[in-house]
Amino acid sequence: EAGVTQSPTHLIKTRGQQATLRCSPISGHTSVYWYQQALGLGLQFLLWYDEGEERNRGNFPPRFSGRQFPNYSSELNVNALELEDSALYLCASRVSGANVLTFGAGSRLTVL
Amino acid sequence: EDQVTQSPEALRLQEGESSSLNCSYTVSGLRGLFWYRQDPGKGPEFLFTLYSAGEEKEKERLKATLTKKESFLHITAPKPEDSATYLCAVQLGGYNKLIFGAGTRLAVHP
Numbered sequence: 001e002a003g004v005t006q007s008p009t010h011l012i013k014t015r016g017q018q019a020t021l022r023c024s025p026i027s028g029h030t031s032v033y034w035y036q037q038a039l040g041l042g043l044q045f046l047l048w049y050d051e052g053e054e055r056n057r058g059n060f061p062p063r064f065s066g067r068q069f070p071n072y073s074s075e076l077n078v079n080a081l082e083l084e085d086s087a088l089y090l091c092a093s094r095v096s097g098a099n100v101l102t103f104g105a106g107s108r109l110t111v112l
Numbered sequence: 113e114d115q116v117t118q119s120p121e122a123l124r125l126q127e128g129e130s131s132s133l134n135c136s137y138t139v140s141g142l143r144g145l146f147w148y149r150q151d152p153g154k155g156p157e158f159l160f161t162l163y164s165a166g167e168e169k170e171k172e173r174l175k176a177t178l179t180k181k182e183s184f185l186h187i188t189a190p191k192p193e194d195s196a197t198y199l200c201a202v203q204l205g206g207y208n209k210l211i212f213g214a215g216t217r218l219a220v221h222p
Contacts, residue, residue, distance in 0.1 A: 004155070035212075042116070042212035043156075043199070090155050099144065101210070103155030 002026065004104035006091050012110045013081050021076040021107045025093030032074040033094070033101060034066060038087040046089075049074055081111045114139040116202055118213035125220050128189045133216045135200035136182040144203040145183050147176050149196045150215070156199055159185075190220045 005024045013019050034046040045058035049068035063079040088108050092101035119134045144163050148156035160169040162178040169176045175186040201212040
């Protein structure tokens with residue numbers, strides 16, 4: 001069974017640009033979660049999608065947004081990039097009724 | 113404010129030297145506590161879920177325990193392949209409310 005896949009693995013952008021990160025959940029998983037892991041900090045919850053709808057978002061500005069597609073894959077968009085957006089962005093998926101998140105390997109975003 | 117604190121930040125052990133990692137929390141309405149392992153360049157890998165004080169879970173050289181205010185991850189006779197960052201997270205309310213600690217970086221030397 002394929003795990004959670006994320007792309008790209010690495011992304012380098014400059015301040016003010018936009019970044020798009022992608023996530024494919026495990027087959028059969030309908031919920032997708034996005035987390036930000038900045039250096040030295042714990043994972044910070046960004047967004048939760050389930051059945052194509054945004055269910056909840058963490059304490060991040062509106063320039064962090066995303067969506068979930070009919071095939072349950074998801075996209076995270078970060079507009080007007082700032083230096084402090086440099087981090088590892090992790091996607092996780094969960095099957096309905098289960099209590100464990102399965103994480104992808106992450107996308108490392110560097111903002112110069 | 114809900115908070116999860118892990119200690120120590122970093123731990124260096126000799127192979128075979130047992131030790132414990134701590135995860136303390138101040139939250140309201142704990143529904144579960146999770147332990148994950150994260151290797152460099154990879155996403156966190158699920159280890160254990162604990163739901164109530166007094167509960168214990170074991171997997172190979174790892175044992176997780178839970179009290180009303182903290183959890184311990186005991187590592188018995190560690191091997192170099194146990195080197196990783198260990199993350200704990202608490203679950204509050206709905207499943208999206210998962211609060212992670214900053215992690216403990218464990219290095220086991222032969």
